[in-house]
Amino acid sequence: MKLLLAILAALPERAAYLLAHLLYLLAVYVFRYRRSTVRENLLHAFPEKTPEERAKIEKASYKHLLDLLMEIIRSSKMSEEEFIDRMRFSNMDLLERATEGFEKQVIILLIHQGNWEWMLHGAMAQMPVSVDPVYKKLHSEFWQDYMLATRSRFGASPMALDQVGRDVIRGRKKKRLIVMLADQAGPRKGGYWTSFLNRPASFYRGAEKLAQALKVRVLFAQCRKIDRGRYQVEFHELDDRSPMEEDRLLENYVRFAEQVIAEQPETYLWTNRRWKKKPPDAEVDLAS
Numbered sequence: 531m532k533l534l535l536a537i538l539a540a541l542p543e544r545a546a547y548l549l550a551h552l553l554y555l556l557a558v559y560v561f562r563y564r565r566s567t568v569r570e571n572l573l574h575a576f577p578e579k580t581p582e583e584r585a586k587i588e589k590a591s592y593k594h595l596l597d598l599l600m601e602i603i604r605s606s607k608m609s610e611e612e613f614i615d616r617m618r619f620s621n622m623d624l625l626e627r628a629t630e631g632f633e634k635q636v637i638i639l640l641i642h643q644g645n646w647e648w649m650l651h652g653a654m655a656q657m658p659v660s661v662d663p664v665y666k667k668l669h670s671e672f673w674q675d676y677m678l679a680t681r682s683r684f685g686a687s688p689m690a691l692d693q694v695g696r697d698v699i700r701g702r703k704k705k706r707l708i709v710m711l712a713d714q715a716g717p718r719k720g721g722y723w724t725s726f727l728n729r730p731a732s733f734y735r736g737a738e739k740l741a742q743a744l745k746v747r748v749l750f751a752q753c754r755k756i757d758r759g760r761y762q763v764e765f766h767e768l769d770d771r772s773p774m775e776e777d778r779l780l781e782n783y784v785r786f787a788e789q790v791i792a793e794q795p796e797t798y799l800w801t802n803r804r805w806k807k808k809p810p811d812a813e814v815d816l817a818s
Contacts, residue, residue, distance in 0.1 A: 531672065538600070539607040546604055547758065550596040558592050564801040568592075571800045575727040575791070590796035597758060602647045606680045610655040616760050617645075617652025624765045625657075625707075628747040632659045635706055637741050637748045639768065641713040641787045642799035644753025644761050647681070650709065652763070654684040660706040662687045664694050664736075666714055691736070698740055709751075710737050712780075713787055715804040722780045727788060729805050738779045741769075748779060752790045755797045 541549065557563040568591065572584045579587075605613075619625075629636045640646050653661040663681060665688050668674040681688050687706075689697045698708060712733060716722065721732030741748045750766040768782045791798045 535603060535606070535676070538603045539605075541600075541604070543604075543759065546600045547597065550600040551593075553599070554593050554596040557596060558589065563592075564803075567803055568800045571727075571802075571805070572795075574729050574805075576795070577728065587795050588800070591798065591800050594755070594797050595799070595801065598645055601645055601759065602680075605647055605651060606683070608651070610651075610684060613648060613651040613655045617648050617656075618756075618760075618762045619652070619656060620762055620764045622656075622765075624767070625749065628749055628765075628767075629659075629707075632657070632705060635702070635704070635708060635744060635746050637737055637744075637746055638707050638709045638751050638765075639712045639737055639748060639783050640709065640751050640753070641790070642711060642802060643791065643794070643797050644755050644763075646711060646753065648761060649751065649753055649763055650681060650686060651684060652761075653707065653709075654686055657707070660685060660687060660704070661709055662689060662706050663709040664689050664691055664711075666691045691734075694736060695740070698744065702744055708740070712737055712783060713804070715802075715807060718807045719810050722777050723809050724777075724781060724784055726784050727791070730809050731784075731805055732807055732809075733780055733784065735777070735780065737783075738777065741779065748783075750783060750786050753797075754794060 538546070538549075558565075568588055569584070572587060576584060576587070625636070626632060640649070650661055650663055663686060665677070665681075667690055668677065678688055689708075713726075714734070716732035716734040718732060720735070722735050723730055723732050725731070726733075737748065740746075748768045750768050752764045752766060754762045754764070756762050766786060768786065769779055
């Protein structure tokens with residue numbers, strides 16, 4: 531497997547995207563990879579769209595998914611200069627203000643949209659501080675080691691989700707950005723339940739707890755796909771520095787996530803089974 535990944539990573543860009551297209555044809559027309567999941571997710575997310583419109587998003591999302599797969603594999607061999615060219619940050623001034631000139635930590639929340647892996651590498655190549663992602667451990671030890679090695683290429687220090695509290699507190703004086711993909715399925719009990727894309731979903735409360743404990747700002751990073759293999763990141767504020775009621779920051783994050791998904795739905799990860807859990811209480815009061 532290591533040899534195969536090394537060969538794929540070394541492919542010229544044109545050959546890599548040609549392979550991605552072939553994989554797209556296999557995934558959609560032969561294996562029908564998670565087709566029922568994608569269609570169910572799109573139906574709930576966009577009930578106002580026609581079946582034809584949802585079908586168009588479905589096909590485009592598969593094309594993006596297979597492009598993304600090849601891009602992630604190629605990232606193990608790409609140079610910093612390539613990431614600088616392909617991952618642009620449109621309003622770095624907002625991030626600079628939030629970190630007070632990159633002297634203080636800040637939490638950056640993402641969703642599975644665009645290319646979140648390239649976003650990490652692009653940030654490491656263009657920012658004067660470490661960009662440390664929080665990750666959820668994978669079941670496969672091989673893929674776990676592979677992704678950690680890839681994410682750490684330019685000096686990032688990935689932190690496991692179940693150890694992030696300890697790691698962050700220990701490194702609270704470190705100049706860095708703490709990056710979290712916060713749209714992963716949260717716990718059934720103890721998570722923050724709210725309506726997300728028209729269905730109840732649970733979110734981890736860790737980001738909000740960390741922000742309160744460290745007294746740091748929280749930003750949302752939107753990743754737009756500009757062209758094949760080219761992305762633009764824009765930062766948005768999720769808090770206004772004033773005391774916030776419990777879970778309000780998470781609620782702001784979820785609503786913002788819905789907005790950016792609606793803006794470019796074909797680049798979101800619709801194969802994710804993030805709605806498989808049900809609220810622990812049928813009477814749970816979900817925010818609207």
